Amino acid sequence: MRKYFPYLIVGWTVITGCTLLINLYILQRNSDMLAQTKSEALFNLLVTSRQWNANHGLVYVPVTKTMKPNPYLVHGRRDIVSNFGDSLTLINPAFMTRQIAELSEKNGTTGFHITSLNPIRPANKADTWETKALRSFTSAGDKYFEKIKARDSVIFRYMAPLVVGQACLSCHASQGYKLGDIRGGISINTTYHQDDLAQVKASVNKIIIIYTVVFLIGLLLILYFRSKAIKHRSDIETCNKELRESNAAKDKFFSVIAHDLRTPAANLKFLTETLKDNYADLSADDQKNYINMLYESAKTYNNLLNDLLDLSRLRTGKIQCRYEQLNIRDLANEVLDHTK
Numbered sequence: 001m002r003k004y005f006p007y008l009i010v011g012w013t014v015i016t017g018c019t020l021l022i023n024l025y026i027l028q029r030n031s032d033m034l035a036q037t038k039s040e041a042l043f044n045l046l047v048t049s050r051q052w053n054a055n056h057g058l059v060y061v062p063v064t065k066t067m068k069p070n071p072y073l074v075h076g077r078r079d080i081v082s083n084f085g086d087s088l089t090l091i092n093p094a095f096m097t098r099q100i101a102e103l104s105e106k107n108g109t110t111g112f113h114i115t116s117l118n119p120i121r122p123a124n125k126a127d128t129w130e131t132k133a134l135r136s137f138t139s140a141g142d143k144y145f146e147k148i149k150a151r152d153s154v155i156f157r158y159m160a161p162l163v164v165g166q167a168c169l170s171c172h173a174s175q176g177y178k179l180g181d182i183r184g185g186i187s188i189n190t191t192y193h194q195d196d197l198a199q200v201k202a203s204v205n206k207i208i209i210i211y212t213v214v215f216l217i218g219l220l221l222i223l224y225f226r227s228k229a230i231k232h233r234s235d236i237e238t239c240n241k242e243l244r245e246s247n248a249a250k251d252k253f254f255s256v257i258a259h260d261l262r263t264p265a266a267n268l269k270f271l272t273e274t275l276k277d278n279y280a281d282l283s284a285d286d287q288k289n290y291i292n293m294l295y296e297s298a299k300t301y302n303n304l305l306n307d308l309l310d311l312s313r314l315r316t317g318k319i320q321c322r323y324e325q326l327n328i329r330d331l332a333n334e335v336l337d338h339t340k
Contacts (some may be wrong), residue, residue: 005226012218020211031200032156036145038306039158039188042110046100047162050093054167059096060088062266070095074174084228094121096185097186111191113279114162130187137182152194157317169303205235253311261304266295 002015052266053059060080069079069089078090091099105111113128117134126134133144140163148155161182169179177183192200218309267324271294 005222007217007221008080012215012222016211016215023145023207027200031057032147035147035156035190035192036158036233038189038262039142039145039156039190040109040160042112042188043158043160043186046097049100051165053091053093055166056320059091061091063087063089072089075166077239094124110188112186112188114184114186119184120175124184126184129157130159130185133187134161134182134185137161137185140182147173154192154197156192158184162186180306257308262299263299264301264304268294268301271297 058075063069063079067089068093073090073092073095075090075092079088080088084086094114097112101112101114113130114126115124115130115134117126117131119125129146136142136144140161141193142161144157144159146157150155162184164177164179164181164183167181170179172183175183271290275282275287275290275294282290
């Protein structure tokens with residue numbers, strides 16, 4: 001564990017860091033996709049309203065101080081007077097789109113601009129960005145989207161082409177357009193100011209805080225399991241040390257036992273050989289003394305063997321220790337008797 005601990009820290013840092021970056025990227029991408037989706041929805045709504053205008057053979061509205069006739073519309077019935085004496089002027093799809101764009105600009109939300117590489121109205125001329133977008137269009141399904149970062153805002157620019165329909169030819173056939181041609185487009189600008197960006201920033205900060213907490217929790221768990229592993233390793237080393245000491249004590253004990261067993265074994269051998277070879281020459285008292293010594297040696301030998309067996313049972317848990325008081329003097333005398 002100690003060896004792989006730095007790799008665990010680095011691995012956990014890389015995993016949480018990469019996951020954080022991926023989530024921040026997804027959040028940013030979703031924000032961009034939302035802006036693009038809103039722009040596409042507005043474009044489709046504008047195209048639908050233009051189709052409604054064209055399908056009704058153009059629409060007339062009253063002439064007012066703010067609604068003047070369209071000087072760029074060439075039409076035999078552009079201006080008429082109703083049966084009630086009201087002056088009416090013809091509103092084509094392009095002029096209607098400009099009117100809606102001016103109203104939207106006043107509201108300060110989303111601005112859009114109808115434009116073309118070959119406009120009838122000079123104010124509809126495409127700017128540099130719109131020109132690049134229009135030149136990239138090859139079919140009706142094309143679209144152009146770009147995110148532009150300003151100092152204190154973010155601008156999403158979207159553009160899609162306008163295709164020449166049957167109702168468009170009355171105004172645009174003189175320009176050389178044919179049915180199905182791309183004659184221009186509508187560019188839509190959505191601006192996110194500081195208040196709007198603050199919401200995105202708050203979401204980013206929330207994700208960063210969450211991942212920071214997750215990273216710290218994971219780091220604490222790694223440190224916890226590392227401490228447990230170190231303790232476990234220390235316990236194993238302690239157990240191994242105790243086992244080594246126990247084995248050393250056992251070896252020493254067996255050495256002492258073997259040494260102690262040699263004395264009574266030698267006595268047994270000496271006494272039995274003496275009795276066997278000289279029994280007839282020994283007096284009755286000597287025979288009795290030799291037999292008593294032989295008995296004591298056998299008794300000592302047997303006691304040592306029993307002690308050895310008891311130790312074996314004690315180590316295997318077959319018997320348990322029982323503590324009792326002993327007379328040290330008597331015990332010392334008994335040991336001295338065995339060594340005589």
